[in-house]
Amino acid sequence: xxxxxxxxxxxxxxxxxxxxxxxxxxxxxxxxxxxxxxxxxxxxxxxxxxxxxxxxxxxxxxxxxxxxxxxxxxxxxxxxxxxxxxxxxxxxxxxxxxxxxxxxxxxxxxxxxxxxxxxxxxxxxxxxxxxxxxxxxxxxxxxxxxxxxxxxxxxxxxxxxxxxxxxxxxxxxxxxxxxxxxxxxxxxxxxxxxxxxxxxxxxxxxxxxxxxxxxxxxxxxxxxxxxxxxxxxxxxxxxxxxxxxxxxxxxxxxxxxxxxxxxxxxxxxxxxxxxxxxxxxxxxxxxxxxxxxxxxxxxxxxxxxxxxxxxxxxxxxxxxxxxxxxxxx
Amino acid sequence: xxxxxxxxxxxxxxxxxxxxxxxxxxxxxxxxxxxxxxxxxxxxxxxxxxxxxxxxxxxxxxxxxxxxxxxxxxxxxxxxxxxxxxxxxxxxxxxxxxxxxxxxxxxxxxxxxxxxxxxxxxxxxxxxxxxxxxxxxxxxxxxxxxxxxxxxxxxxxxxxxxxxxxxxxxxxxxxxxxxxxxxxxxxxxxxxxxxxxxxxxxxxxxxxxxxxxxxxxxxxxxxxxxxxxxxxxxxxxxxxxxxxxxxxxxxxxxxxxxxxxxxxxxxxxxxxxxxxxxxxxxxxxxxxxxxxxxxxxxxxxxxxxxxxxxxxxxxxxxxxxxxxxxxxxxxxxxxxxxxxxxxxxxxxxxxxxxxxxxxxxxxxxxxxx
Amino acid sequence: xxxxxxxxxxxxxxxxxxxxxxxxxxxxxxxxxxxxxxxxxxxxxxxxxxxxxxxxxxxxxxxxxxxxxxxxxxxxxxxxxxxxxxxxxxxxxxxxxxxxxxxxxxxxxxxxxxxxxxxxxxxxxxxxxxxxxxxxxxxxxxxxxxxxxxxxxxxxxxxxxxxxxxxxxxxxxxxxxxxxxxxxxxxxxxxxxxxxxxxxxxxxxxxxxxxxxxxxxxxxxxxxxxxxxxxxxxxxxxx
Numbered sequence: 001x002x003x004x005x006x007x008x009x010x011x012x013x014x015x016x017x018x019x020x021x022x023x024x025x026x027x028x029x030x031x032x033x034x035x036x037x038x039x040x041x042x043x044x045x046x047x048x049x050x051x052x053x054x055x056x057x058x059x060x061x062x063x064x065x066x067x068x069x070x071x072x073x074x075x076x077x078x079x080x081x082x083x084x085x086x087x088x089x090x091x092x093x094x095x096x097x098x099x100x101x102x103x104x105x106x107x108x109x110x111x112x113x114x115x116x117x118x119x120x121x122x123x124x125x126x127x128x129x130x131x132x133x134x135x136x137x138x139x140x141x142x143x144x145x146x147x148x149x150x151x152x153x154x155x156x157x158x159x160x161x162x163x164x165x166x167x168x169x170x171x172x173x174x175x176x177x178x179x180x181x182x183x184x185x186x187x188x189x190x191x192x193x194x195x196x197x198x199x200x201x202x203x204x205x206x207x208x209x210x211x212x213x214x215x216x217x218x219x220x221x222x223x224x225x226x227x228x229x230x231x232x233x234x235x236x237x238x239x240x241x242x243x244x245x246x247x248x249x250x251x252x253x254x255x256x257x258x259x260x261x262x263x264x265x266x267x268x269x270x271x272x273x274x275x276x277x278x279x280x281x282x283x284x285x286x287x288x289x290x291x292x293x294x295x296x297x298x299x300x301x302x303x304x305x306x307x308x309x310x311x312x313x314x315x316x317x318x319x320x321x322x323x324x325x326x327x328x329x
Numbered sequence: 330x331x332x333x334x335x336x337x338x339x340x341x342x343x344x345x346x347x348x349x350x351x352x353x354x355x356x357x358x359x360x361x362x363x364x365x366x367x368x369x370x371x372x373x374x375x376x377x378x379x380x381x382x383x384x385x386x387x388x389x390x391x392x393x394x395x396x397x398x399x400x401x402x403x404x405x406x407x408x409x410x411x412x413x414x415x416x417x418x419x420x421x422x423x424x425x426x427x428x429x430x431x432x433x434x435x436x437x438x439x440x441x442x443x444x445x446x447x448x449x450x451x452x453x454x455x456x457x458x459x460x461x462x463x464x465x466x467x468x469x470x471x472x473x474x475x476x477x478x479x480x481x482x483x484x485x486x487x488x489x490x491x492x493x494x495x496x497x498x499x500x501x502x503x504x505x506x507x508x509x510x511x512x513x514x515x516x517x518x519x520x521x522x523x524x525x526x527x528x529x530x531x532x533x534x535x536x537x538x539x540x541x542x543x544x545x546x547x548x549x550x551x552x553x554x555x556x557x558x559x560x561x562x563x564x565x566x567x568x569x570x571x572x573x574x575x576x577x578x579x580x581x582x583x584x585x586x587x588x589x590x591x592x593x594x595x596x597x598x599x600x601x602x603x604x605x606x607x608x609x610x611x612x613x614x615x616x617x618x619x620x621x622x623x624x625x626x627x628x629x630x631x632x633x634x635x636x637x638x639x640x641x642x643x644x645x646x647x648x649x650x651x652x653x654x655x656x657x658x659x660x661x662x663x664x665x666x667x668x669x670x671x672x673x674x675x676x677x678x679x680x681x682x683x684x685x686x687x688x689x690x691x692x693x694x695x696x697x698x
Numbered sequence: 699x700x701x702x703x704x705x706x707x708x709x710x711x712x713x714x715x716x717x718x719x720x721x722x723x724x725x726x727x728x729x730x731x732x733x734x735x736x737x738x739x740x741x742x743x744x745x746x747x748x749x750x751x752x753x754x755x756x757x758x759x760x761x762x763x764x765x766x767x768x769x770x771x772x773x774x775x776x777x778x779x780x781x782x783x784x785x786x787x788x789x790x791x792x793x794x795x796x797x798x799x800x801x802x803x804x805x806x807x808x809x810x811x812x813x814x815x816x817x818x819x820x821x822x823x824x825x826x827x828x829x830x831x832x833x834x835x836x837x838x839x840x841x842x843x844x845x846x847x848x849x850x851x852x853x854x855x856x857x858x859x860x861x862x863x864x865x866x867x868x869x870x871x872x873x874x875x876x877x878x879x880x881x882x883x884x885x886x887x888x889x890x891x892x893x894x895x896x897x898x899x900x901x902x903x904x905x906x907x908x909x910x911x912x913x914x915x916x917x918x919x920x921x922x923x924x925x926x927x928x929x930x931x932x933x934x935x936x937x
Contacts, residue, residue: 219788221773223776
């Protein structure tokens with residue numbers, strides 16, 4: 001019963017919930033800190049969105065749960081790290097143009113490398129376990145282990161420092177609020193990616209076919225589209241998204257380490273559950289909720305931060321298991 | 330009493346034949362081997378290895394109840410193992426004196442806490458797709474590790490807790506020599522754990538062969554069908570999960586009294602245990618229970634003798650530095666092995682053997698027909 | 699017989715462990731509507747799904763315009779000019795009518811556009827609700843959309859599964875008109891339980907039971923033979 005009530009007013013309730021989320025913390029947090037936390041939360045949310053959107057679409061279209069997404073995330077960061085090392089002078093240069101150039105180069109390299117990795121993964125491993133969720137989890141779990149260990153083989157097992165391009169560092173002082181430049185960049189990247197994804201999904205024929213496939217895979221095939229090619233393509237796109245997330249994240253936390261995909265994958269799944277499978281908008285809303293909640297709670301009650309998000313996830317599972325914006329509604 | 334029906338007669342003859350089959354002899358031989366190890370190979374390394382195999386066999390079997398028989402993947406099994414270990418650690422290490430009473434209480438606590446937690450998790454999360462159940466158990470397991478480390482006043486944090494085993498289990502105990510070895514606390518503990526694990530294993534076998542177990546397999550194979558037949562799948566799955574987790578907790582408790590030290594992050598940590606169990610159950614065979622023994626033996630032996638394998642590789646191919654790197658990363662090799670087994674031998678060792686035997690039998694029957 | 703556009707011979711299909719099609723054989727003649735009739739569970743839908751390739755057949759052959767298609771993938775079969783309208787209509791609820799049609803259109807050339815126009819002429823409601831969300835359409839409109847999608851390409855063979863299910867009689871009449879128009883350009887294989895619909899558009903029939911064809915013939919004969927109707931279709935006099 002709770003579910004049907006929720007469904008009818010779901011849009012309004014979500015809006016209310018998000019507003020409450022934004023306003024409630026003001027009770028316990030001074031305004032300037034609140035704004036800093038909000039920006040941090042939005043930035044974290046954007047990072048989560050980058051990983052979660054890939055998982056969401058892959059699951060929505062292919063009914064495949066990709067446990068290896070975290071490893072792809074880490075690979076993206078490491079490829080970017082290598083590009084930065086190769087072009088270190090550009091990173092250290094106090095020039096926006098050069099900084100942007102190396103950043104975009106790293107981004108492009110990461111996306112291409114990880115997309116290729118994704119194609120390999122999909123064709124060699126994932127394809128064999130279509131339709132069997134259990135084996136999908138097992139096999140992508142195995143793939144994660146292999147991929148992470150390969151990082152250790154190629155780059156060594158230690159944490160490495162990620163140098164942020166000079167013009168991305170530091171902060172602005174706006175009305176007594178410290179606004180970290182890089183966090184704003186994260187938010188911008190997230191919004192750009194969201195915009196591009198929405199554009200592709202809503203305005204291109206390919207995107208329309210993907211959206212149709214998320215609703216009814218068999219029907220799309222029966223209408224003449226090569227669903228296997230679509231699967232590989234979507235998987236590669238999801239992998240590329242994870243790479244963007246990984247690289248962005250590495251600059252956020254100033255380091256890369258082989259297991260960096262693990263924790264973020266967990267959060268990504270929480271986001272997908274909250275936001276709804278197969279929905280890019282759902283991933284965005286879910287990610288922002290998780291990011292904001294984490295930061296507010298971390299400030300107020302540090303050890304409860306992760307726990308609160310798990311609680312939200314469980315609540316959503318109990319009253320609306322399909323998530324806030326399930327595809328097809 | 331009525332005349333025995335043909336079905337009855339069939340079951341009775343099956344049971345008699347069972348005690349003469351090859352499988353039965355193999356199982357008895359393995360058991361005999363475990364019993365004799367402390368006498369035949371008294372070195373610490375070998376006894377410890379065997380004990381680990383025994384305990385992990387039981388643990389993997391309990392995981393198989395969830396995975397192979399109920400069809401549910403949970404990443405929280407390591408957590409239950411850890412919880413069981415900590416329960417005993419609290420009662421005879423941190424908060425209690427080393428007495429038999431506390432030891433028993435420790436085991437009871439391990440079982441109780443595992444049961445309650447398992448029921449809670451089942452109730453909250455069984456209504457979602459399998460994959461989310463897996464993720465949620467992973468999330469909860471990671472949360473548990475964080476809690477264990479952070480609530481250090483309660484749990485001893487990263488320093489861990491040392492256990493002091495009571496009476497005949499304590500290292501100080503020594504009955505004197507018998508058939509070539511000293512009957513000390515360690516030996517007593519060995520047999521206690523061996524027979525406890527045996528008891529747990531037999532319990533699990535009984536569970537799977539019971540009517541409850543059969544309903545579970547029906548649910549595993551086709552949930553909608555089972556529900557259409559009127560079974561409350563949720564109830565059965567909860568019972569099965571709880572049972573498996575309780576056993577895991579008890580094995581954890583046993584593990585605690587063997588190593589006499591618990592710690593959230595040391596090896597084996599909750600996560601490496603989970604990994605090991607997954608590998609073992611896949612290699613041994615899902616849905617077979619006995620697969621746990623094979624899987625545990627294979628993995629533990631390999632892990633113990635791996636450094637020697639690495640040296641061997643270095644000696645054979647001194648120039649191949651890449652090979653050295655790869656060999657160092659034994660986890661990488663296991664990951665690849667895992668994937669290969671999932672793709673090509675999804676039934677594991679025992680499963681494939683059983684399938685082969687069944688096919689041979691079918692062919693024999695066909696020939697007769 | 700040899701100029702049948704589709705020939706199905708001895709096809710067996712399993713769904714899980716269930717042996718649904720147990721050696722089914724029939725053919726669809728050109729310029730005609732072939733109707734597959736039978737009780738629930740006889741295997742009619744499974745036959746269509748096996749033809750379009752969504753279910754794999756374990757034995758037998760399916761020959762379309764001289765080419766064996768039983769081992770081909772659904773999208774390959776569809777691209778050879780076979781359109782499919784499934785039992786649940788299969789429209790994409792979250793997409794608009796326009797987007798549904800765009801997914802259906804395999805090419806954007808003049809021919810396809812012409813066919814689109816003609817289809818929209820036939821189903822005026824679709825033009826009216828062009829930008830509306832497909833999930834908000836009425837049952838009858840959804841069915842029209844499903845059929846429109848299947849005929850907007852160069853379709854030589856149209857497979858339709860129980861289009862009249864759950865629809866009001868007046869809509870069923872509209873469907874009958876539509877199918878009678880479609881059959882001028884494509885061969886139609888229709889699965890129906892609604893005898894009124896089947897007899898209004900059908901030229902030939904095959905009755906299925908337990909995954910096999912148990913009776914066949916031309917529609918006028920069946921309409922006359924009430925004993926046959928009640929035996930296999932459960933239709934009693936006056937129903």
